[in-house]
Amino acid sequence: MIEVEHLTKRFGDRLALDDLSFRVDAGKVTAFLGPNGAGKTTTMRLILGLDRPTSGRALVGGRAFRDYVDPICQVGALLDTKFAHPRRTAFDHLLVIAATHRIPRSRVHEVIEETGLESVAGERVLKFSLGMTQRLGIASALLGSPRILILDEPVNGLDIDGVSWFRELCRRYAADGAAVFLSSHLMSEVERVADQVIVLGRGRVLKDAPLFEFRQGAAVVSVVTEHATEFAAHLERLGASVLMSGDHSLSVTGLSAAEIGSAALRQGIALERLNEESRSLEDSYRVLTDQDIEFRSMTNSGDVAE
Numbered sequence: 001m002i003e004v005e006h007l008t009k010r011f012g013d014r015l016a017l018d019d020l021s022f023r024v025d026a027g028k029v030t031a032f033l034g035p036n037g038a039g040k041t042t043t044m045r046l047i048l049g050l051d052r053p054t055s056g057r058a059l060v061g062g063r064a065f066r067d068y069v070d071p072i073c074q075v076g077a078l079l080d081t082k083f084a085h086p087r088r089t090a091f092d093h094l095l096v097i098a099a100t101h102r103i104p105r106s107r108v109h110e111v112i113e114e115t116g117l118e119s120v121a122g123e124r125v126l127k128f129s130l131g132m133t134q135r136l137g138i139a140s141a142l143l144g145s146p147r148i149l150i151l152d153e154p155v156n157g158l159d160i161d162g163v164s165w166f167r168e169l170c171r172r173y174a175a176d177g178a179a180v181f182l183s184s185h186l187m188s189e190v191e192r193v194a195d196q197v198i199v200l201g202r203g204r205v206l207k208d209a210p211l212f213e214f215r216q217g218a219a220v221v222s223v224v225t226e227h228a229t230e231f232a233a234h235l236e237r238l239g240a241s242v243l244m245s246g247d248h249s250l251s252v253t254g255l256s257a258a259e260i261g262s263a264a265l266r267q268g269i270a271l272e273r274l275n276e277e278s279r280s281l282e283d284s285y286r287v288l289t290d291q292d293i294e295f296r297s298m299t300n301s302g303d304v305a306e
């Protein structure tokens with residue numbers, strides 16, 4: 001549905017996107033995760049033809065977005081929360097967009113209901129809270145009944161009810177065959193909704209995998225043995241990542257407890273303890289992006305914050 005091929009974007013000296021390639025499939029929710037400045041918004045803007053790539057290309061439904069004559073009926077996008085004229089009512093805002101694509105008034109009523117905006121539809125947008133503005137942005141994206149949704153930080157400003165409403169909406173659209181592509185900088189925001197997760201760091205894809213693979217990667221096995229150094233070297237040869245703490249304790253990722261137990265047996269190494277623990281998905285995402293955080297506070301690392 002969305003194909004990004006070798007997309008590169010420079011802003012002067014700054015390389016914002018570095019040879020980015022990935023696909024977003026129909027029938028799935030794909031999360032686009034990355035720390036601030038990773039390049040999520042830039043990628044979405046390029047997909048939507050709002051900016052030109054330095055090289056590479058992005059196709060939506062097999063063609064460039066700007067080639068569509070009825071774009072909002074193909075792709076629903078939420079990029080900027082300050083999109084609406086502040087003095088217009090929510091209803092009028094949607095009606096104006098609908099008129100550009102000959103979308104009937106009845107559809108405006110439908111999306112207002114779908115996004116829970118009935119009670120405020122007659123209010124001017126300038127009175128809206130961030131959460132209400134966000135719902136209005138989602139309503140605008142849904143207006144043309146598109147098969148592709150591209151949403152930049154859609155849960156920003158939504159309260160707990162809003163977040164779970166939004167999750168259900170995404171699941172419903174994906175179950176109905178739509179491609180849902182949404183960005184976030186927090187794994188915890190997307191782990192209950194995403195099928196596929198693409199992690200971006202400094203303009204490069206760090207990982208593109210189904211969510212369950214992130215869960216598997218999050219498993220940590222703790223091992224206690226008197227032969228920790230020798231066993232750690234052996235596990236690393238088998239492809240595991242091993243951290244030693246103290247003389248006898250190892251934290252192992254990349255192998256299951258059963259595989260580690262068999263390896264110990266084959267090596268004739270006695271284990272005093274073998275325990276499978278689970279790191280949160282947020283932690284494993286943080287480990288993945290740690291090298292690629294562009295904006296870091298002084299208290300975390302000693303780096304200068306930008």
Ligand SMILES: Nc1ncnc2c1ncn2[C@@H]1O[C@H](COP(=O)(O)OP(=O)(O)OP(=O)(O)O)[C@@H](O)[C@H]1O
Nearest residue numbers: 011014016034035036037038039040041042043185
């Ligand atoms: N118009 C621009 N001119 C110069 N640099 C830009 C421009 N737009 C983006 N950048 C730079 O490109 C990089 C990627 O920015 P982008 O906004 O795409 O990141 P992001 O992942 O969406 O971050 P955030 O989560 O903070 O929104 C950053 O280093 C940013 O400073």
